[in-house]
Amino acid sequence: MCTSHPTLTLDPDNTNRADGLDDRIVEATIGTLELFAVHLGNRLGLYEILNRRGPLTFDELAANGRIDARYAQEWLEQQAVAGYLSVDDPAAEAQSRRYSLPEEHRGVLADPADGAHVAPLARMLVGIANVLDEVEAAYRTGDGVAYERYGAHFRNGQGGVNRPAFENDLVDAWLPAVPGVEAALANGGRLADVGCGQGWSTVAIAKRWPTADVVGVDMDAASIADARTVNEKNNGAARFATLDGGSLDELGSFDVVTLLEALHDMAHPVDALRSIRGALQPGGVLVVADELVADDFMAPGDELERMMYGWSVSHCLPAARAEQDSAALGTVLRADTVRALATEAGFGSVDVVDVDGGFFRIYALRP
Secondary structure, eight states: SSHHHHHHOOOTTTTTTHHHHHHHHHHHHHHHHHHHHHHHHHHHHHHHHHHHHHHHHHHHHHHHHTTOOOHHHHHHHHHHHTTEEEEEETTOOOGGGGOOOOOGGHHHHTTTTTTOOOOOOHHHHHHHTTTTHHHHHHHHSHHHOOOGGGGHHHHHHHHHHHHHHIIIIIIIITTSSSHHHHHHHHOEEEEETOTTTTTTHHHHHHSSSTTTTEEEEESOOOHHHHHHHHHHHHHHOOOOEOOOOOGGGGGGEEEEEEESSSSGGSSSSHHHHHHHHHHHEEEEEEEEEEEESSHHHHHHOOOOHHHHHHHHHIIIIIHTTTTOOOOOOOOOOOHHHHHHHHHHHSEEEEEEEESTTTTTTEEEEEE
């Protein structure tokens, strides 16, 4: 072993809170290390190889993946021990064991369009890990850590984990559930996708309503470059612009504006909402998707609340505070806060849309 470990007294009834917390931290460490291994598997294309060519021995995986055989052996054994991969005969000699990707794990690990594809979360965590020293410094100074500092790993992870919902639920359920949206787009209306990131949502909307004029905007130049690549690879008709949400009116007026998992990240959300309101045509609507957190702060919280606060302390809040006079919303954007921001920006109504948004709550804002 490369490190020591504590001697734990397991307490399934959690009667001893100290021991219970010890166990939770050890379990979280195991989970984090397993996510690093998932990251390696994705970056090296190992899951894809196993999906196409498995079952494979470690020598065969090494040859197909052009990686070192000893590393291939260790990674395969770790994945089998973790239960991510299957092994035909654990008792066989190491060289002859054959590993495969179980059918029920293919969507999670190897199919980027599957609704269960959460493997990109690993890339997001690696992106955060790369700048934790900067986050620590920001906590001391009160400054922030700019979004671009989290790098391509975080950007690709965020785009990848949102892709299945944006390619499917967004166009099949969320937007059609908002009165007037589908008709406007089917009749050639204009839509702006603000904070579009890598453009999966923008491209999906443009493909679903091909007569609509769809433009994606984001202030991060690297994200817009990625979005244009996504658009080209998918034969999409969307357009993209590097633009702050507060300057949307420079692109004219729109029937529909979408703001998908972006409002809580904005340093100046009221300015952005005010600009969007000004760019909406009469009868237009802003569709917001943001985190499905609880209505009120409660402690302890459920797993979703714990995850959202985890993103907030390590990424969303530091990234937002990189700008001057930031609203510093953080990831945990509750419904009352959305309503307050919208009211301050001049919107006349804020409705929660009656649709299953998964991790998101869907809002319809009208002037």
